[in-house]
Amino acid sequence: MTDTEFDTFTVSPMDEYNQKLVSQVHPPDWVNPTPADCYDLVVIGAGTAGLVTAAGAAGLGLGFKIALVERSLMGGDCLNVGCVPSKAMIRSSRVVADIANARKYGIVAPDSVTVDFPAVMERMRRIRSQISPHDSAQRFQNLGIDVFLGNGAFTANDTVRVGETELRYKKAVIATGARAVRPNIEGLEAAGYLTNETVFNLTERPPRLAVIGGGPIGCELAQMFQRLGSQVTLIHRHSHLLHREDAEAAEIVQQQFLCEGIQLRLDAQPIRVDSRDGKKVIFLEGGEAIDVDEILVSAGRTPNIEGLSLDVVGVKHSNKGIIVNDNLQTSNAKIFAAGDVCTNWKFTHAADAAARIVIQNTLFAPFGLGRAKLSDLVMPWVTYTDPEVAHVGLYEAEARSQGIDTQTIEIPFRGLDRAITDGETEGLLKILHVKGSDKILGATLVSRHAGETISQLTTAIVHNIGLKQLASVIHPYPTQAECIKKAADAYKKTQLTPFTQWLLSVLHRFS
16 A cells, blocks of 8 residues: 555445545545654544544644544544434434324324435435535645544554554554444344444335344434334343433333334344345244344444554553543553543543543643543433433432432423423433432433433533522523423422421511
8 A cells, every 4th residue: 555545435325425425534536645754643543532632632723743544434433324324314203203293283294104215314415415524634634634544553652554654653542433243143144234334324214124232322223213114123132221221211212112113122132133035034032033124233332443553552452442541541651542442431422522631631741740530521421312311420329339328309391381382291300419418410311302401410510510509590481491490499498497497487577
């Protein structure tokens, strides 16, 4: 491979939108630059963590020399096979659900809705191509970053090789992300299956779709395809969907899935897949056989660490990814890591936050002074089902394991005025706080727009704003976010002891 040669990429179907996507994030005519004598940072991987690290360091205007290496598509999972395409399709599927429920709002809608699946997919590709310039090779070159397309691997303690080009560095950052786990199920490879990396290439709707895995990604895609017209069977090895979430919150989603016709197979384990007449048959433990047209696997993530030659530079790693300390430093003091390749939080916003830690710790922490810590982050997350499930902070079991006595305030949406008018009463807010104190430890929110609301509670935890202070925050009426005010008021009522009632009566007599 020469300095100007690298693997070219196509994204199926190669229509005008995917052509635009590729021209932005892995342009076939790209010429890798002549490398600098030495870089302040060489960043391997141009997903969210790598892009934020490179752009953040370059954007400080301090003249840092930054190199960014990407072997595949810039933008990583989020732009290409994750957040952007999935949320575009989820939006289309919500339109279907709204039309199906129109009659309960007094709107006469057709008895059946026709979904133009190819048009839904075309819209997704168009939106993705519109966003792609934000992550493009040209944009990052314009920021003063040397963008190298090709495979990056360590060859020495101060050198990364891309093709035949050597990039010398003072510090390096590994941000190569993760990919879908390929489960070891007999016959699955031969039968063929989809993952998040291939499902957005579809142009025809699968009539019958099996989704293996009932975690956040599996649940989002299962509901989306069910609403777009597939008959979905969701196979999950645990007894409940979203098994890591608050059980009451997950139950709301599970009941919604059943109402929408998704077929659930819980406590179920696929053991074999056969192909018959172009169809696929999944055999579960216990003997049940499920006939489907396509299988979508969403059974976890595995880190992208192959081909980096980590042993050459003494970077410790495991099957869970790069091993880092609380400062995101690897076992090699000159090399850091960020994003899905090294953290348990597999979220775009988590990768962004980790990248900011890496910028601080690689460039502005002499002798290790003033280093930022991963453990200081307060991380919210959202499962984009309908309703959404959002969480931040501790769960009750986590607090208990830390020896913290807790209390929980719960606000059901069936008593929330805006939820009633919206016809969205199947929701709740739970706030976990220290027993006898208004200190917020964590919160779980289930609502159609939970992801837009949870940040109020994240802000409260980050800035140590207690429930008493939240009670003084005025919320517009009517909004679903008013549930936070109701929870704060509920806490204040617990402070109304016989003594405070007596004191109030005394104050009243002298008023």
